[in-house]
Amino acid sequence: MQKLFNIAHKSTKTGIGLMSGTSLDGLDIALCSFTGSGLQTQFKLLQFTTIPYPQRFKDEVQQVFARKTADLEQVTLLNAFIGNYHGELVLEALADWGIDPDTVDFIASHGQTIYHAPKRLHRQANYPNATLQIGDGDHLAVKTGILTISDFRQKHIAAGGEGAPLALYGDVLLGSKAGENRILLNIGGIANLTYLPADGEPAKILCTDIGPGNTLIDAACRKYFNVAYDQDSAIANSGKVNEDLLRALLHHAFFEEASPKTTGPELFSLIYVEQAQFRTGTEHIRNEDLVCTLSMFTAVVIETFVKTNIMADNLHIFVSGGGARNPFIMTYLKQALADTPITNTASLGIDPDAKEAILFALLGNEALCGEPMTIGNNPAVLMGKLSFPG
Structure with missing residues (x-):
């Protein structure tokens, strides 16, 4: 907790944003620096890459993607596997950039959406808005040794939103x-x-x-x-x-x-x-x-x-x-x-390919040191769950 406190109070933080979208092209990895928070946020994109997914991985995710019925064992296995796999890709990117993981303050991971179910679409009276992203943050944190913030969409839903777009x-x-x-x-x-x-x-x-x-x-x-x-x-x-x-x-x-x-x-x-x-x-x-x-x-x-x-x-x-x-x-x-x-x-000044990964890095920065913002009729919340590497 002391380390978390120290990171939150740093004047400039280095964070990684991860985005894996519905197209399943690959993992977008954006290394950013942030100074301040909220409307005073200043950011710089330090490095960006997209590491393509192999076809086998795409095929495995497609088996449970956007389906009302799916193999529960496959969902469970992929939840752990994707967290660990994304951690491996982060370490690969950092090695290519010549950056020590110990110099990175946090990872902000979107995860892999496998089902999005706002009430307007599922129409089941007794159930609320819902969404599910897999790729567990604990696995990412342990694999990389970096504090990980993940599962951003659940807080948005819990506070009355639909979990998207963030x-x-x-x-x-x-x-x-x-x-x-x-x-x-x-x-x-x-x-x-x-x-x-x-x-x-x-x-x-x-x-x-x-x-x-x-x-x-x-x-x-x-x-x-x-x-x-x-x-x-x-x-x-x-x-x-x-x-x-x-x-x-x-x-x-x-x-x-x-x-x-x-x-x-x-x-x-x-x-x-x-x-x-x-x-x-x-x-x-x-x-x-x-x-x-x-x-x-x-x-x-x-x-x-x-x-x-x-x-x-x-x-x-x-x-x-x-x-x-x-x-x-x-x-x-x-x-x-x-x-x-x-x-x-x-x-x-925002790389169009990197934009979504940058935005999740920014949400990670807000989770660490920001304040809830009221924007229109959207929930004023700080999003993301914290996973410690040890």
């Missing part, structure tokens, strides 16, 4: 600018955004999931083309949008629900796509046309949400996540929102 807290601290309306748009597996008003009024800040990001595109690429994703939109650009299927995909109550709201691959899966294809008789369209239509689906969902809920004068959109490198989606958004400058978060 980007809100970091986006407010790192992305706000007086006099400029901003949207920080992350297109990961799921697309989410944070709206930061020019006047800084907390009640106007909005952080919400929008709908599918890359999840459906990637799933279709894996199934029909045996590739992890649509590199440079080559598949989408060789296809044609099927308008009937697109309309069916856009027809879901989720898009009409009030924000903030959350979703995941539990809803937006290939089953969702197959049901839409069945309703429209489009089961036999070319695979290229399917990927093209799914890419347009993501782009139109983002465009519609922005135009319906946020359009404001002097608005600037900053994009991060894998979708920021999808030419099909980005070209469409720049044309559809032609009066709104759209760039990636590098123009804010």
Whole structure:
């Protein structure tokens, strides 16, 4: 406890943020330094890497990922295995950077989401919002010898939230600018955004999931083309949008629900796509046309949400996540929102690939020395559970 006290009171802390998303590409590892907390936080990205996951690991996680029923033994084994495995990857990254683990004050780990179940989706009257991330923090801490903060989403739910998106807290601290309306748009597996008003009024800040990001595109690429994703939109650009299927995909109550709201691959899966294809008789369209239509689906969902809920004068959109490198989606958004400058978060000094890992490192810093912040109708809580290495 004395060591924890000493870390919490350091003027500058060195922390690692870990992010493993629904795309299962690999583990994002961001080494950051932090001075201060809350709105006075100053940070610097010292190192960043993504270590790809081997196919065998992806296959094992997919067995329990976003499924209503799963092998309980497999979930239990993966919970311990992922914590230890992520610890190994952290040590590998630190060795590559020539950094002694003893100089790192903390690790902030998102873990691996395997099921996200807000009450709006599970609709079971006697049960609350729920979510589950595996990759136990104790295993990470013992493996690396570094204080680990993990399982951030549970406190958010316990305090009345849905456990996502947690980007809100970091986006407010790192992305706000007086006099400029901003949207920080992350297109990961799921697309989410944070709206930061020019006047800084907390009640106007909005952080919400929008709908599918890359999840459906990637799933279709894996199934029909045996590739992890649509590199440079080559598949989408060789296809044609099927308008009937697109309309069916856009027809879901989720898009009409009030924000903030959350979703995941539990809803937006290939089953969702197959049901839409069945309703429209489009089961036999070319695979290229399917990927093209799914890419347009993501782009139109983002465009519609922005135009319906946020359009404001002097608005600037900053994009991060894998979708920021999808030419099909980005070209469409720049044309559809032609009066709104759209760039990636590098123009804010935030590596767009590293952004989510940075945000979890920041949440770790807040857990150690911050104070709960009231932002709109979001829970004012400090998140994360502490795991000591010894």
